[in-house]
C-alpha cells in the first residue's frame with residue numbers, strides 16, 4: 001500500500017490523478033485531498049477514496065465541507081495554514097497540483113517530510129527552483145516533473161550525462177490564438193483564450209497557453225529543473241502537440257519524447273517511476289498523423305517568451321516577481337479589466353520597476369524572500385493595472 005496525498009485534487013491535474021488511482025484502488029491509501037471552492041467534488045472524492053483528511057483552501061467554506069462529509073469519518077479543515085499543515089502529514093507520494101504560487105509552500109512541506117514530489121505546480125520551480133531542489137536533496141527524496149514537457153525531458157535524459165546536453169527544446173502548441181492576426185488580439189475574450197486546440201486543462205493554464213505565459217514559465221522551469229544555462233533552453237511552435245520535448249546532445253543526436261497529448265501519461269509516469277506500467281492513453285498512429293510541423297515562435301505575438309529570457313538571465317527572485325505579476329495580470333484579464341495584449345505590458349512594467357530594486361536578482365532564495373518578492377510584485381502589478389484602467 002502506498003500512502004498518497006493530492007493537493008489541488010479538484011482541478012484538471014488532480015482529477016486525472018484520481019482517475020489513475022481509481023483504476024487500482026487497492027494499491028493506495030489516500031491521506032489528504034485538497035480543493036478550493038468546489039466543495040461537492042472534494043467531498044465526493046474524499047468519500048469515495050476514503051481519504052483521511054479533506055482540506056478546502058477557502059476558509060469560509062469549512063462548514064459546507066463539514067456538512068458534505070458528515071458521517072463519512074473524513075476529517076475536515078480549511079484555510080492556508082491548514083493546507084500547509086496537511087502537507088506535512090507523512091506520505092510516500094505527493095501530487096502538487098494547486099495552480100499558482102500558492103502551491104509552493106505545500107510542496108516544500110511535502111519534501112521536508114520525505115515524500116516523493118510529483119510536481120505539476122510549475123510555479124514552484126519558477127519561484128524557487130533552487131530551494132525546491134535543495135530541500136529534496138536535504139531530505140533524501142526527489143521531485144518528479146509532471147508538466148508534460150518536463151516529464152518528456154526527464155525521460156529523454158535517462159541514463160545520459162547532463163554535461164553532454166547541448167540544448168533542450170520544449171514544444172508549444174501556440175494556444176487559442178496561434179493563427180489569429182496579431183492586430184485582432186486586442187479583441188480576444190477570456191472565453192476565447194480559454195479554449196485550447198489540443199489539451200484539456202484548467203482555465204488559467206489554458207489562457208496562459210494562448211499568451212505563452214505558460215511556455216515562458218516552462219522555459220524557466222526547464223532551466224531550473226535540469227540546471228541548464230538560459231541559452232540552452234528554447235521553444236518551438238508545434239501545432240500537433242505530439243512531440244513534447246527534444247534533448248539535443250553534443251554528438252548531434254536528438255532524443256525526442258512523443259505521445260498523445262494526455263496528462264495521464266506524465267502523471268502516471270511520475271506515479272509508477274521508475275517502472276513503466278499500462279496507462280489509459282491513446283496510442284499514436286503515425287500514418288494517420290501524416291506529418292508533424294514546426295514554426296519559429298514570434299516574440300511580437302508572444303512577448304512572454306522574451307520576458308522569460310530576461311527573467312532567466314536575471315535569476316534570483318525575478319522568477320517569483322514574473323510569476324506574481326503574471327498571476328495578477330491574468331486575474332485582471334479574466335475579470336475583463338485589461339485586454340489580452342495588456343497582460344504582457346503589465347508584466348513588462350513590473351519587471352522593469354522591480355528589477356531596479358536592490359537584491360531581486362541576486363538574493364539567495366528562501367521561502368520568506370520569495371513571499372516578499374511575490375507580495376511586492378502583486379502590489380506593483382495591481383498599481384500598473386489601476387494606472388491602465
Ligand code: NAD
Nearest residue numbers: 008010011012013035036057098099102120121122201202
Ligand atoms: P485547475 O485550475 O484545474 O485546478 C487547480 C487546483 O488548485 C484546484 O483544485 C483548486 O481548487 C486549487 N487551488 C486554486 N487556487 C488555490 C489556492 N490559492 N490555494 C489552494 N488551492 C488552490 O488547474 P490545473 O490545470 O489542474 O493545473 C494545476 C497545476 O498544474 C498548475 O500549476 C498548472 O500550471 C500545472 N499543469 C497543469 C496541466 C494541465 O493539463 N492542466 C499541465 C501541466 C502543468
Ligand code: MG
Nearest residue numbers: 147148149218
Ligand atoms: Mg506543459
